[in-house]
Amino acid sequence: MAYSPDMRAAARRHLEAANTLDTTRRRDVAGYLYGIAAECGVKALMQQAGFKSPTNGEHDPYYAHFPALKTLLKNKLEGRNATVLRRYVLSESFFSGWDITMRYSKGSQIPDRLLDQWKAQATSVIGSIDT
16 A cells, blocks of 8 residues: 655654653663654645655665765755755754664664754754645
């Protein structure tokens, strides 16, 4: 079954799940979901900025994850529509240390300071999406 993408809804759903897990002993999973939520938030901002629809190509930022997502976007940010997106993508600290492969790691390897940082950053980027 193919699912229709809704980046705004996905971002909010993953942030809500991450916040719920963050209050339990599964902060490691919450950290992973904060990254997924932020990726969806960035992709919603891409849509707002007028980025073309996903093509599922090798260099399509709609199918990339941090940190590659930020790298792919850095050279494509143009115009006033990308101002909000640029603030996140060009920030060196935005989701630094987060990588999609962390889902395979031992959860105890993820430092609390990064989890707190990712939570704040995910909340910020998702709060920047137009409703």
